[in-house]
Amino acid sequence: MSSPDQAPTPAPDDDDYSPEPTLDEQVQTDLIRHTELIAADDRLIAQAQARRIEHLLDLQDWSEQPQVASRLHGNPENIRRADTNAATMTEDRARAAAHNRWDDHEVARRTIVSETACLTRVAERTIDRQLDEARYLWSYAPATFDAFSNGEISYRHATTLLDQLRTLPDEEHAAFEEAVLSEAKRMPVGRFRDKARRLREKQHPSSIVIRNKSALAERHTLWEAAPDGMGWLHWYGTAHDTKAACDRINSMAVSLKRTDDPAPAGADSDADEEQQKRTLDQLRADITRALLLDGITPDGMGAGIRGTVMITVPVLTLLGLDEEPATLEGYGPISPEAAREIAGNCPGFTRLLTHPETGVVLSLGKTQHKNTKAMKKWLRVRDETCRFPGCSRPAVTSDVDHTDDWAGGGRTDCDNLAHLCEPHHRLKHLSQWRVTQEPGGILLWTSPGKRSYRTDPANPMGPPRPRPPVVGPKTRKRPADESYLMAPRHRPARKPTPPVPDNPPF
Ligand SMILES: [Zn+2]
Structure with missing residues (x-):
């Protein structure tokens, strides 16, 4: 090291001699070396x-x-x-x-x-x-x-x-x-x-x-999740408001698409034909525009169609006894206050309650095993998205697939059904991808390259329960499915006390 105050060291006669670099030179060299790397x-x-x-x-x-x-x-x-x-x-x-x-x-x-x-x-x-x-x-x-x-x-x-x-x-x-x-x-x-x-x-x-x-032709309507319970429909609002609005637009677009397909013979003009050929993306964009500018679509759609978005709420959060966050379908955790508000008075949302300890979804309303509608709803809550590895298309727009092929004798039963979006549904049938379903809705996939992948359901679920048989006079007002809301002290004491099952029927 040298400083300007010191006299320079006299150079020896050796030709190979090079003076010690100054601190400035050293810093410059290091800067070059680090950035070059x-x-x-x-x-x-x-x-x-x-x-x-x-x-x-x-x-x-x-x-x-x-x-x-x-x-x-x-x-x-x-x-x-x-x-x-x-x-x-x-x-x-x-x-x-x-x-x-x-x-x-x-x-x-x-x-x-x-x-x-x-x-x-x-x-x-x-x-x-x-x-x-x-x-x-x-x-x-x-x-x-x-x-x-x-x-x-x-x-x-x-x-x-x-x-x-x-x-x-x-x-x-x-x-x-x-x-x-x-x-x-x-x-x-x-x-x-x-x-x-x-x-x-x-x-x-x-x-x-x-x-x-x-x-x-590239027009579309886009929803995006944002942090802290918020979302964008390229309007920044709460996740549940923006998601519900997006779902409503999507429901209208799907319904219009159904009426548009197939195109009627002899469309009047090029413009009509173009209207008929609109993709779902284009329909969603057109509906968003119409609703914002006119409040009603040119086809008269406006009132009467609502999105259906599910929220999963822990029982104790709903009762105001706990602050554990609720889960909005397709988004993730939202604040307990927002969940209570939605569960209280928002049509267009389906409310699901979860067990305070196990997180298992307790009720879907009137759940009956043979009721296809209830089973579909149960599956939608369990899966939330397409169940192909890595896919996040929502279950609500996906097909319900028989894991063991229906035409090959597979049962129409919850443990043989899973959501697959349309492209993955077809890929499963038409390619060398193979899948089996394990208990609890776990799917084990084998790729055409013989690699194994596992996809788990979004929400752990108890099996859809049949209604308990009605015994004695029908004095009970509360529907069977909401019995979990009763505090334990209201239950008649039984002796001897049976052992607590793993999944108590609350
Ligand atoms: Zn998919």
């Missing part, structure tokens, strides 16, 4: 991601070979059963299935997506998008792929460029890539995104009218 890591990460893209491409190419795709497809017997399984599909879904059967290519694609998503614990939608991005980068933006492989730009730079590039017509790709790639090499992602978007606007040959039309 991070930049080198970034280059390595980019190179590893580029290799991953090559592997995604290999996987796609492999799965598209006809002899591979046909083997990833389930056997034809399953296909026939899936298409005719009226007990587990709504009428329009069965019709859609019959008209829209997945071919080998589709099953193969969904197999590689689900296998990769489960293995890497990434959402299927993300893997699906990455497969597309890989194909696009390789085919339409080769210079970007090279820059990315060499670690010159990050994966986020590459996908930002791609997002703009793929909205341009094919013949514009090369010119656009040439114009923006050099910017990607010198700008942070945020600024680069802005630059690329502006360049793309300038370069796009279509008029704003045409582009607006295709952007409008």
Whole structure:
């Protein structure tokens, strides 16, 4: 170490001699060394991601070979059963299935997506998008792929460029890539995104009218969970209000879609035809718009339709004796006050009570084993979402699937039923995915790659109980299912006291 006050040490005659670095020089050298290490890591990460893209491409190419795709497809017997399984599909879904059967290519694609998503614990939608991005980068933006492989730009730079590039017509790709790639090499992602978007606007040959039309086709209504019992319907409010509103919009959209399908013969005009072809996303967006601007949809829907969202409330919380949070379906814990308010006076919510110690759901109202409606409700509470590994589509819009195939003799019983969203329902029947159901609603899945996955029900549930037989005169006013609300001191004393069962029938 040296300081400016000290006289410099005289240099010895040795040619190799180099003076001790000053503190300033040392700090500068260390700064360079530390930051270089991070930049080198970034280059390595980019190179590893580029290799991953090559592997995604290999996987796609492999799965598209006809002899591979046909083997990833389930056997034809399953296909026939899936298409005719009226007990587990709504009428329009069965019709859609019959008209829209997945071919080998589709099953193969969904197999590689689900296998990769489960293995890497990434959402299927993300893997699906990455497969597309890989194909696009390789085919339409080769210079970007090279820059990315060499670690010159990050994966986020590459996908930002791609997002703009793929909205341009094919013949514009090369010119656009040439114009923006050099910017990607010198700008942070945020600024680069802005630059690329502006360049793309300038370069796009279509008029704003045409582009607006295709952007409008992407309209949708979006609900998102926010922390602390809140949510967004891109209106920030309580989770239960925003969720109930979203569910109401969804119920209306589903009901409109049913009346729209199939399209009536000879629609009057292009506009009518376009109205008929609206996707569920578009319908939800149109209904949101109509309700906010007019208070009623053009079809006269407004009053009378309510969403049905379930909340699960611990008994003691409901009685105000405890502050344990309640659970809102599809969201998670909400505050006890909000739960009590909803349970008290909000139509459109289904209230479920849980045992104070075990958390087992106690009652679904009039639960009877053979009552299909009650069983469906029971299953919906148990599952909450599609039961395929990693899937979070809500049970309310999913099919009820027979784990052991109904057409193959599987029972219509709670321990042989589980919710599967439409794509996973079909994937189960049409691919090499296999599943068995264990007691307690646990599903054990085996992937086409022979990997095992387990999915547990969202809520532990006692079995749906039949009503107890009525003995003696019917003097009891309280329905059987609410007997748990009675404090123990109201029960007639019995002797001898029976042992307490694991799951006491409160
Ligand atoms: Zn699913």
